[in-house]
Amino acid sequence: MELLEELSVLIRDIARGMPDAVERGREICLGADGTPTTQIDKCAENVALSLLEERDAPLNVLSEEIGFVDRGHDRTLVIDPIDGTHNSIMGVPLYTVSLAVGRESLRDVEYAYIRNLVTDDVYSAVKGQGSYHNGRRMRARQHSDPDELTMMLYLGCGAHPDTFKLLKGCRRTRAYGCASIEMCLVADGAADGFMMNSEDPSKRIRVIDIAASHLILREAGGEVFDLSGELMDMPFDIAARQNFLAVGDSSLKEVLL
Amino acid sequence: MELLEELSVLIRDIARGMPDAVERGREICLGADGTPTTQIDKCAENVALSLLEERDAPLNVLSEEIGFVDRGHDRTLVIDPIDGTHNSIMGVPLYTVSLAVGRESLRDVEYAYIRNLVTDDVYSAVKGQGSYHNGRRMRARQHSDPDELTMMLYLGCGAHPDTFKLLKGCRRTRAYGCASIEMCLVADGAADGFMMNSEDPSKRIRVIDIAASHLILREAGGEVFDLSGELMDMPFDIAARQNFLAVGDSSLKEVLL
Numbered sequence: 001m002e003l004l005e006e007l008s009v010l011i012r013d014i015a016r017g018m019p020d021a022v023e024r025g026r027e028i029c030l031g032a033d034g035t036p037t038t039q040i041d042k043c044a045e046n047v048a049l050s051l052l053e054e055r056d057a058p059l060n061v062l063s064e065e066i067g068f069v070d071r072g073h074d075r076t077l078v079i080d081p082i083d084g085t086h087n088s089i090m091g092v093p094l095y096t097v098s099l100a101v102g103r104e105s106l107r108d109v110e111y112a113y114i115r116n117l118v119t120d121d122v123y124s125a126v127k128g129q130g131s132y133h134n135g136r137r138m139r140a141r142q143h144s145d146p147d148e149l150t151m152m153l154y155l156g157c158g159a160h161p162d163t164f165k166l167l168k169g170c171r172r173t174r175a176y177g178c179a180s181i182e183m184c185l186v187a188d189g190a191a192d193g194f195m196m197n198s199e200d201p202s203k204r205i206r207v208i209d210i211a212a213s214h215l216i217l218r219e220a221g222g223e224v225f226d227l228s229g230e231l232m233d234m235p236f237d238i239a240a241r242q243n244f245l246a247v248g249d250s251s252l253k254e255v256l257l
Numbered sequence: 258m259e260l261l262e263e264l265s266v267l268i269r270d271i272a273r274g275m276p277d278a279v280e281r282g283r284e285i286c287l288g289a290d291g292t293p294t295t296q297i298d299k300c301a302e303n304v305a306l307s308l309l310e311e312r313d314a315p316l317n318v319l320s321e322e323i324g325f326v327d328r329g330h331d332r333t334l335v336i337d338p339i340d341g342t343h344n345s346i347m348g349v350p351l352y353t354v355s356l357a358v359g360r361e362s363l364r365d366v367e368y369a370y371i372r373n374l375v376t377d378d379v380y381s382a383v384k385g386q387g388s389y390h391n392g393r394r395m396r397a398r399q400h401s402d403p404d405e406l407t408m409m410l411y412l413g414c415g416a417h418p419d420t421f422k423l424l425k426g427c428r429r430t431r432a433y434g435c436a437s438i439e440m441c442l443v444a445d446g447a448a449d450g451f452m453m454n455s456e457d458p459s460k461r462i463r464v465i466d467i468a469a470s471h472l473i474l475r476e477a478g479g480e481v482f483d484l485s486g487e488l489m490d491m492p493f494d495i496a497a498r499q500n501f502l503a504v505g506d507s508s509l510k511e512v513l514l
Contacts, residue, residue: 086407086429090447091390092438093350093376119350119375133348150343155412155430164421172343173412175432181349190347 001126004099004113007051008122011044011081011097015088015117041065044081044097052077059101064208067238076236077101078109078211082117084178093118094178100211106234112212112219114180123184123216131219133188140222140248144192146255150174151193152182158200166195166256179205183213186248187220193247195256197227204241207234214246222248229257258383261356261370264308265379268301268338268354272345272374298322301338301354309334316358321465324495333493334358335366335468339374341435350375351435357468363491369469369476371437380441380473388476390445397479397505401449403512407431408450409439415457423452423513436462440470443505444477450504452513454484461498464491471503479505486514 018040045063052059052071060076061069068076077099082088084095096116102109112131114123123138125131131138148171153163155175167173174191176182185191198204214224214232224232224246232244245256275297302320309316309328317333318326325333334356339345341352353373359366369388371380380395382388388395405428410420412432424430431448433439442448455461471481471489481489481503489501502513 090407090442091378091445092433092442092447093373116350121348150347153412155410155424155432157425157427159421159424161421164416164418164424167412167416167421168414170414172434173432174434175412175430176349177429177431185347185349188348190349 001111001113001124003051003055003057004101004111007048007099008097008113008115010047010051012115012117012120014043014047015040015082015097041081045079048077048079062208062236062238064238068236075101075103078208078236080180080208083180083209087177088117092177094176094181096178096180098180098209098212100215102211102236104236106207106211106214106232109211109215112215114184114212114216116181123187123213125216125219127215127219129219131187131216133184138188138216138220140187140217140220141189141192142221142249144247144249144252146252147171149193150191151195152176152185152191153194154196154198154203156198156203158198158203160197160199163197179209180213183210183217183246186222186246187213187217189248192249193245193252193256195245196243198243201241204243206238206241207236208238210234210244217246220248222246223250225253225257227257229253258368258370258381260308260312260314261358261368261381264305264356265354265370265372267304267308269372269374269377271300271304272297272339272354298338302336305334305336319465319493319495321495325493332358332360335465335493337437337465340437340466344434345374349434351433351438353435353437355437355466355469357472359468359493361493363464363468363471363489366468366472369472371441371469371473373438380444380470382473382476384472384476386476388444388473390441395445395473395477397444397474397477398446398449399478399506401504401506401509403509404428406450407448408452409433409442409448410451411453411455411460413455413460415455415460417454417456420454436466437470440467440474440503443479443503444470444474446505449506450502450509450513452502453500455500458498461500463495463498464493465495467491467501474503477505479503480507482510482514484514486510
């Protein structure tokens with residue numbers, strides 16, 4: 001966990017040191033998710049690899065730009081240097097670095113660490129030891145009233161038509177554009193669930209987006225399902241994409257799927 | 258403007274001094290928008306009235322809890338002590354105090370001041386003098402590509418079915434749950450527009466929610482329309498509610514309405 005914390009601080013400092021890049025991003029390639037993102041992703045990956053070398057850490061790396069780097073170990077560090085890229089370009093204080101350590105897939109993740117790069121809020125979990133927000137134990141809602149739901153929904157252009165029916169039945173719907181924070185809000189008991197139902201497979205979630213928050217939510221008492229209602233799992237494969245439903249109260253699965 | 262700045266800082270400090278109330282809100286009345294909100298609204302209104310007395314300021318007051326307080330002047334201070342109440346309860350760093358000074362309606366607002374109560378980002382405008390984000394001049398997008406829109410949409414349970422059609426045509430849709438910030442993102446050129454189309458009249462926007470951000474957007478080169486395409490106006494009346502479309506590039510009106 002110390003390694004993950006250290007790495008998250010290094011990546012935060014990279015992000016904070018790039019205001020010009022972000023400003024340029026707003027002027028030149030807003031909407032393209034272009035240069036500034038790639039720059040920061042690449043920088044973050046380089047920093048991660050250097051730190052692992054320096055500490056002689058027994059970890060492979062999986063990240064967006066470099067893909068899978070096999071350093072000859074059993075466990076892999078899964079990095080999403082900036083989750084919520086477009087928020088960072090827009091100046092919305094909802095974007096994070098998301099770090100997880102596991103072996104082969106989502107369900108064997110052992111360590112999770114998410115830092116909001118603006119507010120420095122930290123969400124973390126160790127498998128079997130609960131999850132924490134700035135050191136405070138988090139507990140997901142265990143009794144959700146189906147008539148009073150606060151849901152986060154995927155609302156991109158790929159959104160399935162059922163999404164609108166669901167939205168009409170919720171008390172509140174949010175789309176914050178940062179999956180890691182949206183998952184942590186469910187873990188923290190601040191919202192009932194987060195659902196992605198995209199008709200367009202290329203818009204669905206990747207394992208790097210969800211590796212950390214998946215453990216954090218489960219350690220807070222919540223669960224993540226695929227849309228057939230099975231427990232969700234995803235291999236550590238940068239190409240894999242999936243729809244899902246994350247909830248605090250598992251009985252919501254019957255209501256929402 | 259000095260008065261608005263001073264008031265915004267006082268209200269921020271009230272909000273920051275109420276972590277226990279917010280925590281209780283999360284535990285006890287999440288979803289009800291109950292006690293903590295009312296407490297902070299009332300406190301903020303009292304502080305505003307005291308400050309106006311103390312400074313002998315020639316302003317009436319319009320606010321949620323007290324309604325219209327006629328202090329015998331031509332101009333009125335319109336206060337929304339917390340815009341984005343549910344974000345504040347959820348722990349999402351997107352809620353503001355929103356202050357405006359005008360005479361009778363939205364279109365004659367002369368001063369506008371919005372402060373994010375977590376990040377201290379400030380958005381302000383004086384009529385005829387442009388609008389500013391932390392001292393930097395803001396300019397709304399003047400050329401939006403209809404195929405690449407980043408829109409904020411009202412997505413509550415009252416959302417009109419046309420909302421989903423619109424959403425499917427946008428590159429990105431967000432629902433941040435804080436109208437003042439969403440308007441300022443359009444003013445800042447970070448998004449193309451913000452639209453509320455609620456079938457349920459009780460969910461539509463109130464003048465206190467939009468008095469400040471309306472001027473800020475127009476001073477940045479944007480415009481706000483009602484859904485018949487006319488320039489939007491609203492009386493300083495706490496009971497009035499309306500749907501609207503806010504855009505940087507006015508030609509988007511033809512595309513979106």
